[in-house]
Amino acid sequence: MTAQHKAPRGTRDTLPEDQPYWEFVREAASRTSTAFGYESIETPVFEEASLFTRGVGEVTDIVQKEMYIFKDRGGLDLALRPEGTAPVCRAYLEHGMHNLPQPVRLWYWTPIFRYDRPQAGRYRQHHQFGAEAIGEAASAVDAEVIELLWRLYEELGLTNLTLQLNSIGDSKCRPKYLEILRDYYRDKLDNVCLDCRARFDRNPLRLLDCKQERCQPIIAGAPPITDYLCEDCAAHFSELKALLETARIPFTLSPRLVRGLDYYARTVFEVTPPDEGAQSTIGGGGRYDGLIELLGGRPTPGVGFATGIERIILKLQRQGVAVPQRERPQVYVAVQTPAARVPAFRLASELRRAGISAISAAGERSLKAQMGHADAIGATYVAILGERELAEKTVTLRQLAGGAQETVPLTDVVSRIRPSR
RNA sequence: GUGGGCGUAGCGUAGCGGUUAACGCGCCAGGUUGUGGCCCUGGAGAUCACGGGUUCAAAUCCCGUCGUCCACCCCA
DSSP: OOOOOOOOOOOOOTTTTTTTHHHHHHHHHHHHHHHHTTTEEEOEEEEEHHHHHHHHTTTTTIIIIIEEEEEEETEEEEEESSSSSHHHHHHHTTGGGGGGGSEEEEEEEEEOOOOOOTTBOOEEEEEEEEEEEOOOOHHHHHHHHHHHHHHHHHHHTSSSSSEEEEEOOOOTHHHHHHHHHHHHHTTTGGGSHHHHHHHHHOOOGGGGGGGOGGGGHHHHHOGGGSSOHHHHHHHHHHHHHHHHHHHHHHOOOTTTTSSSTTTTTEEEEEEEEEEEOOOOOEEEEEEEETTHTTTSOOOEEEEEEEEEHHHHHHHHHTTTTOOOOOOOOEEEEEESSGGGHHHHHHHHHHHHHHOOEEEOOOSSSOEEEEEHHHHTTTTTTEEEEOOHHHHTEEEEETTTTTTEEEEEGGGHHHHHHHOOO
């Protein structure tokens, strides 16, 4: 019996045995967000494709080669969400959230789609938890979202993470820096990789991000952007660093950290685990002060992050973090005689009503097989209904773990399993 | 999108040119009279990823496709 269908490339099923990890992370994300005053938002899985081409940037990899785009039956150009920030900003505009107290603090947990080549920790459908604070430019909000992300990792028990921090300036100072960077590179293009030659024209900031061996010495000698920030950006950056120190969040300055999305301004950051591994970044974000305006709104600042759930779970598993066990039924109701079937079904039903999870035997299994089954599914108790019990209106309650068992009146079953409350 | 490794029952593996493809785990059943976990026995379950080729003969060799893993790219 070979399966005829498989989950599409780069997608996967989250099975019951995986769920404890998902629930653990989801619960921590929700709790941490709430602690920081963030409220949950959900946006559609697909959006107008132009939201991303415009918002994320035409020349980004996400837009150029990774978007799942399609026309619906009415001819609309749509895209499966390739990132979380642009949709939230769209919702902010669409619902007039500038009329709410600013900044508006939002968090989301959502599938993300990118047509990438899959690898461990890299999927075509993956999930991100993210938070956005829209409507306030102060560095305190940058510090706040970074602290939120960092607290989440702490809550989860992830260790040895590195927070990399940089400022890439704004529309005032970055163009000037890019000219300086180009000037620096101009006579070195012969010694640089092919990709970097393309970056020189298209997206010079990315030159700093190249991992090619041959480009490293050139990057090392490049002027760091942080030396060329305008006064406002420099002040914003140093305030942020001071606030992070106040919050005792350790960070590493990475003057070469740039990010793949066009909308970033000033603050950018990334969180990486100690592992080797290529796609090791587990979270990242930054400030996107121009984005709302780009999407047709009034100039509105914003800052946020996103973190990959699959990658978090991978780290949790690698670091051996214990998560709550998955829940098993408390009671398995077994029958010794066919006459007990209906009473067994009724007992299970009553237990559930009383808030005790229960399964009743189905099919024609022997009592012995039912016991084995109850054990295999991890039930805490087996409630046995046989001829004697039917006659006496009792049930034999057996605790699987120790094997202790007693016969109790049907009316006492609930209180026996859950003594008080 | 580029390069490389891998692809045998649900899972983990053995077999690497020659009769009905093996083992462990798991699943189902039995080991008499109402009871699990250990043990014993039996059973179900595999077009050996898919397609083509070489050969008297292919899971075993070759090619292609798909998937997966690793690196690049990019990112979460």
